[in-house]
Amino acid sequence: MGSSDFSWTLPDHPKLPKGKPVAVVVLDGWGEADADQYNCIHVAETPTMDSLKKGAPEKWKLVKAHGTAVGLPSDDDMGNSEVGHNALGAGRIFAQGAKLVDTALASGKIFEGEGFKYIKESFDQGTLHLIGLLSDGGVHSRLDQLQLLLNGASANGAKKIRVHILTDGRDVLDGTSVGFVETLENDLSQLRAKGIDACIASGGGRMYVTMDRYENDWDVVKRGWDAQVLGEAPHKFQNAVEAVKTLRSETKANDQYLPPFVIVDDSDKAVGPIVDGDAVVTFNFRADRMVMIAKALEYEDFDKFDRVRVPKIRYAGMLQYDGELKLPSHYLVSPPEIERTSGEYLVKNGIRTFACRQFGHVTFFWNGNRSGYFDETKEEYVEIPSDSGITFNVKPKMKALEIAEKARDAILSGKFDQVRVNLPNGDMVGHTGDIEATVVACKAADEAVKMILDAIEQVGGIYLVTADHGNAEDMVKRNKSGQPQLDKKGEIQILTSHTLQPVPVAIGGPGLHSGVRFRNDVQTPGLANVAATVMNLHGFEAPADYEPTLIEVVDK
Numbered sequence: 010m011g012s013s014d015f016s017w018t019l020p021d022h023p024k025l026p027k028g029k030p031v032a033v034v035v036l037d038g039w040g041e042a043d044a045d046q047y048n049c050i051h052v053a054e055t056p057t058m059d060s061l062k063k064g065a066p067e068k069w070k071l072v073k074a075h076g077t078a079v080g081l082p083s084d085d086d087m088g089n090s091e092v093g094h095n096a097l098g099a100g101r102i103f104a105q106g107a108k109l110v111d112t113a114l115a116s117g118k119i120f121e122g123e124g125f126k127y128i129k130e131s132f133d134q135g136t137l138h139l140i141g142l143l144s145d146g147g148v149h150s151r152l153d154q155l156q157l158l159l160n161g162a163s164a165n166g167a168k169k170i171r172v173h174i175l176t177d178g179r180d181v182l183d184g185t186s187v188g189f190v191e192t193l194e195n196d197l198s199q200l201r202a203k204g205i206d207a208c209i210a211s212g213g214g215r216m217y218v219t220m221d222r223y224e225n226d227w228d229v230v231k232r233g234w235d236a237q238v239l240g241e242a243p244h245k246f247q248n249a250v251e252a253v254k255t256l257r258s259e260t261k262a263n264d265q266y267l268p269p270f271v272i273v274d275d276s277d278k279a280v281g282p283i284v285d286g287d288a289v290v291t292f293n294f295r296a297d298r299m300v301m302i303a304k305a306l307e308y309e310d311f312d313k314f315d316r317v318r319v320p321k322i323r324y325a326g327m328l329q330y331d332g333e334l335k336l337p338s339h340y341l342v343s344p345p346e347i348e349r350t351s352g353e354y355l356v357k358n359g360i361r362t363f364a365c366r367q368f369g370h371v372t373f374f375w376n377g378n379r380s381g382y383f384d385e386t387k388e389e390y391v392e393i394p395s396d397s398g399i400t401f402n403v404k405p406k407m408k409a410l411e412i413a414e415k416a417r418d419a420i421l422s423g424k425f426d427q428v429r430v431n432l433p434n435g436d437m438v439g440h441t442g443d444i445e446a447t448v449v450a451c452k453a454a455d456e457a458v459k460m461i462l463d464a465i466e467q468v469g470g471i472y473l474v475t476a477d478h479g480n481a482e483d484m485v486k487r488n489k490s491g492q493p494q495l496d497k498k499g500e501i502q503i504l505t506s507h508t509l510q511p512v513p514v515a516i517g518g519p520g521l522h523s524g525v526r527f528r529n530d531v532q533t534p535g536l537a538n539v540a541a542t543v544m545n546l547h548g549f550e551a552p553a554d555y556e557p558t559l560i561e562v563v564d565k
């Protein structure tokens with residue numbers, strides 16, 4: 010778009026009025042799937058969401074929330090919070106990190122870029138450390154990308170490589186960590202055969218080591234720092250496959266929560282602490298769970314935990330993880346440039362916005378991976394801290410009620426035009442694989458929606474309820490014909506990950522113009538169509554390059 014024809018001013022919608030408060034509710038991990046015992050949303054009592062569904066097809070419809078509809082490489086890629094909220098907030102489909110990294114690796118351009126040149130300066134004297142999530146989940150990272158990075162780095166002069174693995178079990182089945190470590194070990198032994206000193210140096214489960222987010226629990230990052238940088242951990246092994254197998258059976262931890270370990274040599278010395286002169290790459294492309302480790306690795310002034318020793322390193326992220334903080338300052342692949350998001354437009358057009366978050370999904374992701382406000386005089390972001398130190402199945406209601414109360418109060422205050430929330434229960438509890446707890450979680454989310462819709466009813470407002478991707482609606486791995494797939498022991502395999510299912514969008518409320526209904530002429534509607542829809546509900550037309558609105562106004 011040329012700068013001359015660009016304007017922040019949104020045209021008035023020809024038919025829809027301004028001034029109605031709009032609640033935008035995003036249910037996390039809430040897809041639509043056939044009803045059976047593994048569909049926790051179906052099993053749970055969810056009268057509010059059930060009643061919205063009765064509004065189909067005019068006020069309730071399904072939209073795509075995975076794959077190419079949200080900028081992922083293929084339609085085999087499940088959706089996730091980052092790409093889902095990016096699309097919801099940006100109103101356009103951007104090629105996402107996963108795809109940008111694929112392209113840069115396929116063309117080899119990644120090895121010619123500034124970020125790689127920067128870390129390459131350490132290859133002569135120092136070790137290259139690669140830290141990230143080891144799986145093929147495709148939400149935060151991908152094994153095949155790590156493999157290409159390993160090969161490319163060694164072809165470009167890296168002589169000593171240490172991989173610090175984080176085991177998954179959240180985007181992939183629990184227990185698959187063993188196989189991924191075996192595959193990586195095999196790759197590394199091939200590098201060793203070529204004379205490159207390459208091995209795994211440390212590890213731990215993603216939810217317990219390193220990959221915390223939104224500054225929820227710095228201890229998680231500290232456990233990673235101790236193992237990766239200092240070479241210290243409560244568990245020591247000479248071999249990573251053995252480490253993962255032993256820790257799984259002896260501590261009963263699953264892949265997500267494996268305790269930290271370091272790999273040691275014959276004299277019990279850690280094989281890969283990070284020291285002065287080394288290079289470090291965090292190879293996850295997804296932002297939220299890399300921001301905290303990036304701060305620890307990059308910031309000179311850092312007071313979140315005692316780093317004990319701060320090595321002078323060259324550090325690059327796979328991507329830049331925070332566009333506002335420009336963090337990290339070096340990166341291998343440029344992130345998608347998600348600009349002119351709906352949040353920024355609406356604020357510039359006078360829409361006073363309240364966002365309540367337990368995680369930064371409806372702020373950071375919504376605004377295109379940008380922390381902070383657009384205009385502090387018109388926006389208020391409230392944070393409800395999450396429970397830390399427990400898995401979410403222990404308290405499946407999480408903070409749904411508190412979030413709903415904050416949203417309700419914001420709606421009733423009359424101070425805001427848009428009140429935006431994310432209700433994480435279906436997703437966060439769904440990831441634990443605990444079916445009973447997930448049913449409780451879905452009920453709690455439904456009750457929270459009711460509280461918000463009741464407030465909208467009171468003030469004569471409008472609501473739009475949707476979700477960012479599926480999870481709780483399907484908790485079992487299925488075969489091609491859709492039946493639960495049994496493992497070798499004849500048992501069902503619990504699905505802890507997101508799904509490929511579509512998600513609902515529902516609109517309503519007393520303030521909704523009586524002629525508004527969902528169009529049926531939008532080709533393959535997806536999450537990116539929601540932003541234009543919300544702009545319409547505020548009485549504006551969306552910018553021309555936004556994905557089309559889902560609604561039309563008929564004369565009644």
Ligand SMILES: O=C(O)[C@@H](CO)OP(=O)(O)O
Pocket residue numbers: 037088089090091148149179180298436
């Ligand atoms: O927890 C996370 O990091 C991902 C799964 O890897 O879930 P979501 O995309 O819902 O945040």
Ligand SMILES: [Mn+2]
Pocket residue numbers: 037038089090091093436477478
């Ligand atoms: Mn999510």
Ligand SMILES: [Mn+2]
Pocket residue numbers: 038090436437440480507
């Ligand atoms: Mn999730």
